[in-house]
Amino acid sequence: MDEMISPVGIAVLFAGGLALFLYGIRMLSSGLKKASGERVRLLISKVTGNSLYGLLAGAFASMVVQSSSTIIAILVGLVQSRLMSYSQALSVILGAEIGTTAMAQLVAFRLHDYALIIFAAGFALHSLGKTEPLRFSGEALSGFGLLFFGLKLMSEAVAPLESYAPFLSLLRYLENPFLGVAAGMLLTALMQSSSAFIGILITLALQGVLTLEAGVALLLGANIGTCITSVLASAGMQRAAKRVALSQVLFNVAGVLIFFPFIPQFAEFIRALSPSAESFGAGRLAHEVPRQIANAHSLLNIFMALLFLPFLSLFDRLVYRLLPDDPEETRLIPAVWYLKESALSTPLLALSYVRAEVARMGSIAAKMVRASLYPFINSDLGHDVVFPRLSVIKGMSMREEKLDFLESRISDYLIKITRSSLNEEESREVFALMNIVKGLESIGDVIETLEGKMLEKKRGVESDLSQAGKDELMEIHNLVCLEIEELAHALKQMDRVRAGALLEGEERFKRLVEQAEVAHLKRVFLLPEAEITHDIHMELIYLLEQIHHYGKSIARSIVNVGEG
Template identity: 40%
Template sequence: MFFSKKSNQRLPKLLILCILVSGLVIAPSVVEDNLHWFNKPVLEVSANAQTQAGVQEAQPKQSNQDKNSEEEKSSKSEGEKPGKLDIFKMITGALAGLVLFLYGVTRMAEGLEAIAGDRAKELISKFTTNRYAGVATGAVATTILDSSSVTIIIVIAMVSAELLSSVQSLGVVLGSNIGTTIGAQIVAFKINEYAPIAMFAGFLLIFLGKTERWKQIGLIVLGIGLLFFGLDTIEKAMEPFEEYQPFIKWMETLGDNTLLGAGVGALFTILVQSSSATVAIIVTLASQGLISLPAGIALMLGAEVGTCADTLVATIGRDRPAIRTGVFHLIFNLVCAAVGVVFAAQLATLAKWLSTMLGAGDDIARQIANAQIIFNILGVVLVIGFLPLIARGLEKLIPDKQKGDRQAEALAK
């Protein structure tokens, strides 16, 4: 999606929104801690007057320790019961993390687009001499812009302006699917603890930067910090689900029914308008042990389909060549996702093997991130040789308008 230059005017409102939502997360925990302090049980010490002096001194200490351990065990067992979950705190925490994450992605994308947007267009136009160069260019541009949707929307605009041919645009679309996997790999390395440092550094660059370029760099750094801080907030909010049986059974259902998991992933991606956001959240929850590898792969496959929503919207009102680019993105992702659903077990095996080769071992988060890379690279390898045939097929499916139709449209305008 495109981010308007006027969005900086919404910065104070969005910051206030983040503060308010974060306050909803902090307030319940503060109140709960205070109530716990007031309701703290008084330890009862019983002493037998007829016991010896040494035993009389040791007995209260031992009884206190036993009672403390019993209270801790009982509190943990109560917290593990389904009815004892603080649903309000968990929902507000997850929403706060999601807001911070999406806001961070937006800020980072705006900074990247301001610094590298024009360069990305030049990169795409200069280095898409053939389909293979188009794949490489799409991967690099998506890595720079951190959004496959932005890359494809730029390509659609360039196709409309006749700056790219159909085959060149299809190659860039394929490359964008590879570039979008970089973010999941970064999230899988668990660098959330450094998020406050990035936020503070970005804040300083924005307010102390002497040039507009430094301010935009600060915006990028701040966005990265908010992104990972939001993921960390989501992770902490979801901690009670670690031993919550209904949630565990639901994740098992998504893992066993790959098609259902893909549907959930696609729906969530359409809602947040970012497959990178969906996969990042999946990887974060997997690092916490809340999502298994089969369930993560199913959700990831759905995210690959859900990301097509933005590009389809971007084709509205465009010429036929631009529409063909958007339709190709949808068909390619749908077909690949369908194949991925059928061979989900084999994909999981390959992801485990690659993770073992890279020294990740049983890290589910890394396995899901590696599964996404394998899935997208295999899809590109299998399709890239047929791009000329696919381009001709799309031209027959969505032919160019005849001269009479163009004249009629011109008169209508």
């Protein structure tokens, strides 16, 4: 028998089967996600402080997506974008670990012989379906059939090895729990798919060459190995997002530590719960172990989720202690400093808090404007003036996010103030502050255009701006910076005199713009390289003009506050 085995043939057949299995999972996941639209992400993001709802939402979402790693990666993104708190994510993590066991249960049903029929039915539904939900369901069904066909090919590849002594000796090493856990962890981390690894386990079990004890040890290792996706997803993100990945790691490591000493007893318990076969030897193993592995996977994760659920608040504090907030990183996160809900009953006090927050917005906008031209006149990334760890571009992006956040919060707060009884002066100030906040946010949007569309255009142009062109742009830019910085000072006290001064001197700005445009057009006629950068040069002037006009509009709103 040994002489008849072709290692190359087995490897090719197994690799092909694994590829079809993985592609089938991807098709199944894709079809289900399309059929459910954004409802999975919305479901997760809407989870409140109710831990049980979070657990159920995580389990459902993981069953739909067929990947706990994908759900954890979504959680990392939601926490990073502050659509969900880290504490809310904990219960969803527990549910995701339960939901991912559904794949093992499906694979253990031995539908190999019907794989192509299922695939054909799904293909027909996808091709002939009149509505999108039907077509997406067909895609999911095709993937379901394809993963079973891949599993059948893997099973056929492994079949000749069931009496191959070297292979059986290798599997016997996995009877050692330490080696089994290590192998499961390493292989799952390399494949970045616990579903694929469990599919391989069940393939081996179908040939009667894998015992339940070895399968349990490999499952425990796979639970740790699957964390690699969330760890990679959280790299470079804020501490709160990293705590999501750390929680999954700690949760699964705890499961290994709890179950590892009792693998033989746990295996016996699973055997007692699972159907038994009448045959003996390898035939009995092939019949019983696939279902037992699937049941072990489900019970292990359900037990751990139910064990942790009552203690999530304690676990939350533990993870926070292990990975506390970084004070400097906290300063990068958009937050309200001054607004207080308790002040809404006293409009005069509430408006003073709004003025303080608006003045802070003005300071943030001034820093953005000062940095806005840097990427166009320098070849290096530079460093943010307040946060040296950030490049100039990342600093602008961070502040634009803050302006968007503050505009939303301050506008909502001002609307709440209007529900109180306001006198004429207070009503006028609320209206002016709304215009100011919108103007400051619009300045941020202009700079976002600068760092987005304009920088992309600059990278696509081989030639650089001429030195004369840079000098002209810097002169206009410096004047705009001085205006916005003076505006920020005026906002601190709602100083009408300073704001009024900004409304004067319009002629100087117009003259600088006209001179820059004329000088640039002369260069376009004389220098071929100036023609290449013509669009960028004129767009930069136009965007600086927009900032200038928004500044004037804000100054006009400040002046209007005190006018009766």
